[in-house]
Amino acid sequence: xxxxxxxAQRVTIRDVASVAGVSTATVSKVLNDRPDVxxxxxxxxxxxxARLGYRPNAVARGLRARHTDTIAxxxxxxxxxxxxxxxxxVEDAASAYDVSVLLANSYGDPDRERKHLRRLLxxxxxxxxxxxxxxxxxxxxxxxxxxxxxxxxxxxxxxxxPVPSILPDDRGGAVLAAQHLLDIGRRRIGFINGPASxxxxxxxxxxxxxxxxxxxxxxxxxxxxxxxxxxxxxxYALATxxxxxxxxxxxxFGASDDLATGALAAIHERGLRIPEDVAVVGFDDRSLAVHQxxxxxxxxxPLLEMGRVAGQxxxxxxxGGQQRHELIRVPCELRVRASTVGAGHTPR
Amino acid sequence: xxxxxxxAQRVTIRDVASVAGVSTATVSKVLNDRPDVxxxxxxxxxxxxARLGYRPNAVARGLRARHTDTIAxxxxxxxxxxxxxxxxxVEDAASAYDVSVLLANSYGDPDRERKHLRRLLxxxxxxxxxxxxxxxxxxxxxxxxxxxxxxxxxxxxxxxxPVPSILPDDRGGAVLAAQHLLDIGRRRIGFINGPASxxxxxxxxxxxxxxxxxxxxxxxxxxxxxxxxxxxxxxYALATxxxxxxxxxxxxFGASDDLATGALAAIHERGLRIPEDVAVVGFDDRSLAVHQxxxxxxxxxPLLEMGRVAGQxxxxxxxGGQQRHELIRVPCELRVRASTVGAGHTPR
DNA sequence: CTGAAAGCGCTTACAG
DNA sequence: CTGAAAGCGCTTACAG
Numbered sequence: 001x002x003x004x005x006x007x008a009q010r011v012t013i014r015d016v017a018s019v020a021g022v023s024t025a026t027v028s029k030v031l032n033d034r035p036d037v038x039x040x041x042x043x044x045x046x047x048x049x050a051r052l053g054y055r056p057n058a059v060a061r062g063l064r065a066r067h068t069d070t071i072a073x074x075x076x077x078x079x080x081x082x083x084x085x086x087x088x089x090v091e092d093a094a095s096a097y098d099v100s101v102l103l104a105n106s107y108g109d110p111d112r113e114r115k116h117l118r119r120l121l122x123x124x125x126x127x128x129x130x131x132x133x134x135x136x137x138x139x140x141x142x143x144x145x146x147x148x149x150x151x152x153x154x155x156x157x158x159x160x161x162p163v164p165s166i167l168p169d170d171r172g173g174a175v176l177a178a179q180h181l182l183d184i185g186r187r188r189i190g191f192i193n194g195p196a197s198x199x200x201x202x203x204x205x206x207x208x209x210x211x212x213x214x215x216x217x218x219x220x221x222x223x224x225x226x227x228x229x230x231x232x233x234x235x236y237a238l239a240t241x242x243x244x245x246x247x248x249x250x251x252x253f254g255a256s257d258d259l260a261t262g263a264l265a266a267i268h269e270r271g272l273r274i275p276e277d278v279a280v281v282g283f284d285d286r287s288l289a290v291h292q293x294x295x296x297x298x299x300x301x302p303l304l305e306m307g308r309v310a311g312q313x314x315x316x317x318x319x320g321g322q323q324r325h326e327l328i329r330v331p332c333e334l335r336v337r338a339s340t341v342g343a344g345h346t347p348r
Numbered sequence: 349x350x351x352x353x354x355x356a357q358r359v360t361i362r363d364v365a366s367v368a369g370v371s372t373a374t375v376s377k378v379l380n381d382r383p384d385v386x387x388x389x390x391x392x393x394x395x396x397x398a399r400l401g402y403r404p405n406a407v408a409r410g411l412r413a414r415h416t417d418t419i420a421x422x423x424x425x426x427x428x429x430x431x432x433x434x435x436x437x438v439e440d441a442a443s444a445y446d447v448s449v450l451l452a453n454s455y456g457d458p459d460r461e462r463k464h465l466r467r468l469l470x471x472x473x474x475x476x477x478x479x480x481x482x483x484x485x486x487x488x489x490x491x492x493x494x495x496x497x498x499x500x501x502x503x504x505x506x507x508x509x510p511v512p513s514i515l516p517d518d519r520g521g522a523v524l525a526a527q528h529l530l531d532i533g534r535r536r537i538g539f540i541n542g543p544a545s546x547x548x549x550x551x552x553x554x555x556x557x558x559x560x561x562x563x564x565x566x567x568x569x570x571x572x573x574x575x576x577x578x579x580x581x582x583x584y585a586l587a588t589x590x591x592x593x594x595x596x597x598x599x600x601f602g603a604s605d606d607l608a609t610g611a612l613a614a615i616h617e618r619g620l621r622i623p624e625d626v627a628v629v630g631f632d633d634r635s636l637a638v639h640q641x642x643x644x645x646x647x648x649x650p651l652l653e654m655g656r657v658a659g660q661x662x663x664x665x666x667x668g669g670q671q672r673h674e675l676i677r678v679p680c681e682l683r684v685r686a687s688t689v690g691a692g693h694t695p696r
Numbered sequence: 697c698t699g700a701a702a703g704c705g706c707t708t709a710c711a712g
Numbered sequence: 713c714t715g716a717a718a719g720c721g722c723t724t725a726c727a728g
Contacts, residue, residue: 023715028707038713058471059410060705064720078436084427091453103451105439123406360721371699376723386697408721412704
């Protein structure tokens with residue numbers, strides 16, 4: 001691919017050197033804040049740089065210095081529901097280090113992953129973030145061996161790889177929700193969990209179960225449901241079952257905001273008050289949560305923070321830090337809103 | 349930022365040359381598919397490359413060849429509702445050219461935009477896509493002059509810049525919806541438009557008005573509403589107004605899927621049948637549309653295609669093509685579902 | 697058809 | 713403290 005970019009002659013380090021009357025080595029030292037340059041020479045160089053509007057060529061620097069100050073995100077789903085927030089976290093962390101972020105989409109296809117990895121390696125990436133945009137799950141190692149390039153997994157993990165995986169603390173998130181419901185005096189808590197095939201499902205059930213048991217209000221098997229999908233429709237149907245049971249719950253915890261939204265509708269339909277009769281908590285804190293009636297209390301997935309941690313961990317490794325296999329669980333946060341604590345809400 | 353990547357000595361073009369018994373110039377020619385290499389020499393070099401597992405260093409190539417085969421997306425909102433699909437389109441187009449995509453997020457802040465632009469220029473990007481993740485709107489030129497680097501705008505435009513802007517054909521999308529409703533025999537069409545401050549709002553109203561007028565069934569002022577937001581809540585409230593009017597509509601066109609969803613709820617609540625009594629059409633084709641009851645007929649925003657067109661146009665310019673100021677409107681597509689054509693749907 | 701030489705724009709020991 | 717020289721790994725005229 002040829003380039004059309006060469007109208008004005010670019011200013012190079014040689015131009016700066018000759019105008020300032022020094023060597024390029026000296027200019028380079030000033031550029032890189034080396035101590036071994038005299039104060040007045042340094043100032044003269046600095047002035048010349050400013051006057052000529054000189055900007056170092058990052059490609060040349062990269063070739064010589066053997067690092068590009070660039071990391072790549074390789075995702076399996078660029079349109080995954082959580083992809084953006086994760087990427088933003090990574091971009092935040094990278095920006096703070098003045099590192100750029102390259103984007104590659106494998107569509108979850110190992111062949112594409114391999115191709116992208118090859119290209120990324122050719123481009124001398126300093127490090128890689130291999131991420132899923134969908135859900136926590138185990139995967140095999142990179143489709144191409146990466147002997148000399150640090151990498152981390154984000155929102156997925158590989159049991160065999162000697163690198164960190166950044167994951168949400170789903171179990172801890174459920175603990176927060178459970179504790180909150182206990183705190184507001186609920187004891188008959190209904191749980192609408194997600195599909196059993198997701199890891200988050202087991203983790204969240206575990207956190208809820210343990211917390212309620214510890215509080216002496218164990219989760220009743222009759223009040224647990226597993227949805228076939230994470231959709232509001234399923235939430236509606238299963239909440240209806242719970243509400244129609246002989247001993248209906250005084251709170252419903254949905255394992256996703258969508259499930260909880262369906263529960264909201266079912267409760268409204270029965271003319272029950274939220275939160276007085278039934279409190280509702282969701283999970284994820286997607287933007288729809290705050291727009292519900294009443295606004296939905298929910299457990300926020302720490303996506304931004306996960307992205308940041310991934311970026312930081314990677315950059316530490318790029319700078320020489322040791323990596324090892326570890327699962328880093330980033331804590332969730334409870335967002336308390338009117339569906340559990342509030343002015344009370346009657347059906348419209 | 350120092351690098352930790354130097355375990356195994358990398359294979360260079362010199363290694364290939366010496367093993368194959370030729371000069372590096374010859375290897376380079378083979379690499380770049382130049383015609384002036386003898387067939388048996390070419391084969392020998394190819395074999396050596398394969399045997400040594402040689403991969404050209406893209407950074408060195410970039411320095412010498414003066415292009416990096418990399419473009420950047422500079423977005424004002426990495427979590428915008430349409431950002432992903434647009435980016436995926438760009439990534440698709442770039443991948444086809446074997447070009448990589450760098451990602452930068454300005455948060456809509458001119459200072460950050462300038463900083464990113466500077467960094468991107470330092471990194472010798474071949475071209476830039478400056479995009480909005482939110483909505484079509486005019487903006488000023490790049491926060492930094494880009495005299496030697498091609499760029500295009502995506503989902504936003506700048507009146508003064510001599511480059512293309514890629515936009516959705518909102519007007520044409522409304523024409524499709526209107527024509528469809530006419531085709532299924534509707535004549536009293538209600539329109540719930542979005543907030544007046546959005547350009548899409550005027551464009552869609554225009555397309556609808558023109559199409560209905562041309563068909564001899566002009567849009568009745570009494571059946572037009574402007575929502576204060578794009579939310580389902582507003583759609584619900586305004587659809588209720590329309591349905592309670594003396595001459596209620598036999599179809600409702602919502603300027604977003606969310607608005608249309610609210611209309612669905614209002615129609616259900618009145619015990620009316622969809623589409624028999626009232627047909628409903630949305631706009632955007634977000635994933636929720638297909639999950640409605642009944643599934644929502646809607647006008648799909650051509651986000652992927654817009655991203656692809658942006659990528660292609662940019663890459664053409666990078667390869668020397670002329671750029672000029674133009675607004676490229678990518679056609680929307682109608683997705684016909686049961687809310688306008690179907691088995692009929694009674695309230696649940 | 698092939699290769700020696702120069703050079704892309706920097707940084708890095710090293711000598712003084 | 714400063715600079716001459718070498719070199720990062722390629723590609724590009726150019727000579728033969």
